[in-house]
Amino acid sequence: MSVSAIIPAYNESERILRILKPLISHRLVSEIIVVDDGSIDMTRQTVKQFSPKIRLISYRQNKGKSYAVSQGLKASKNDIILTLDADLKGLKHKHIDLLVKPVIKDSCVVALAMCLNSFWMYKLINLDPITGVRCFNKKAVKPDVSKINSLSSFDIEIYLNKLILINGLSIYTYYFNDLLNTPKSIKFGTFNGVRNDIKMIIQISKYYKFNLLGFTQDLYLLLKRVKT
Ligand SMILES: Nc1nc2c(ncn2[C@@H]2O[C@H](COP(=O)(O)OP(=O)(O)OP(=O)(O)O)[C@@H](O)[C@H]2O)c(=O)[nH]1
Numbered sequence: 211m212s213v214s215a216i217i218p219a220y221n222e223s224e225r226i227l228r229i230l231k232p233l234i235s236h237r238l239v240s241e242i243i244v245v246d247d248g249s250i251d252m253t254r255q256t257v258k259q260f261s262p263k264i265r266l267i268s269y270r271q272n273k274g275k276s277y278a279v280s281q282g283l284k285a286s287k288n289d290i291i292l293t294l295d296a297d298l299k300g301l302k303h304k305h306i307d308l309l310v311k312p313v314i315k316d317s318c319v320v321a322l323a324m325c326l327n328s329f330w331m332y333k334l335i336n337l338d339p340i341t342g343v344r345c346f347n348k349k350a351v352k353p354d355v356s357k358i359n360s361l362s363s364f365d366i367e368i369y370l371n372k373l374i375l376i377n378g379l380s381i382y383t384y385y386f387n388d389l390l391n392t393p394k395s396i397k398f399g400t401f402n403g404v405r406n407d408i409k410m411i412i413q414i415s416k417y418y419k420f421n422l423l424g425f426t427q428d429l430y431l432l433l434k435r436v437k438t
Pocket residue numbers: 217218219220221222247272273274275278294295296297342363391392393394395406407
């Protein structure tokens with residue numbers, strides 16, 4: 211059983227090699243798909259130069275993270291999918307092993323990662339519902355690519371969580387205290403970073419029709435699916 215890694219990337223040329231290196235040398239990862247989401251930096255060239263083995267999907271217009279992941283899902287050849295943010299710092303084989311192996315063993319398991327700088331409350335409850343670092347079996351989760359295309363940029367994780375609940379899957383969570391997710395404020399500057407964070411919160415709230423109870427309810431149901 212091998213794994214397709216999907217990496218949505220928007221202006222990540224300075225960071226993306228940090229995750230491509232451990233991925234390309236991992237024996238269980240047979241396909242790496244980078245979706246260059248209309249980047250205006252050198253992301254495309256950086257990936258191309260790094261290795262011809264990487265499948266690069268590139269388009270001019272920025273369409274948001276959800277759309278980028280949907281394109282990766284559509285193109286992926288394997289059932290086991292590992293999604294990763296392009297801006298992770300410290301990714302190692304051991305992290306990939308921990309996320310991928312339980313899903314290879316059991317298709318009804320979804321593995322979710324937490325980074326050192328994940329939101330403190332998520333660390334407290336041992337579940338980051340909006341983590342972009344996750345592994346799942348495409349056949350068990352059954353994502354509808356056309357549905358994802360119509361989601362807002364940062365709704366993809368919430369949508370995948372709904373499918374975990376609908377399909378009665380189990381969750382394994384992993385806390386990696388040596389893995390970091392680069393915050394938007396570092397990538398885009400404080401002003402644009404905060405603006406993007408607010409945009410993300412509004413998009414997720416809209417998904418729940420501004421009903422905080424809906425989000426909390428899903429979180430509670432997801433927590434009940436967590437296996438220790
Ligand atoms: N911000 C943003 N990221 C995108 C987009 N399309 C793809 N991505 C990728 O989606 C991943 C996550 O984006 P981030 O902006 O870091 O969002 P996040 O990790 O959820 O939030 P932070 O905690 O601020 O890091 C990265 O690999 C981005 O390159 C887009 O349109 N906007």
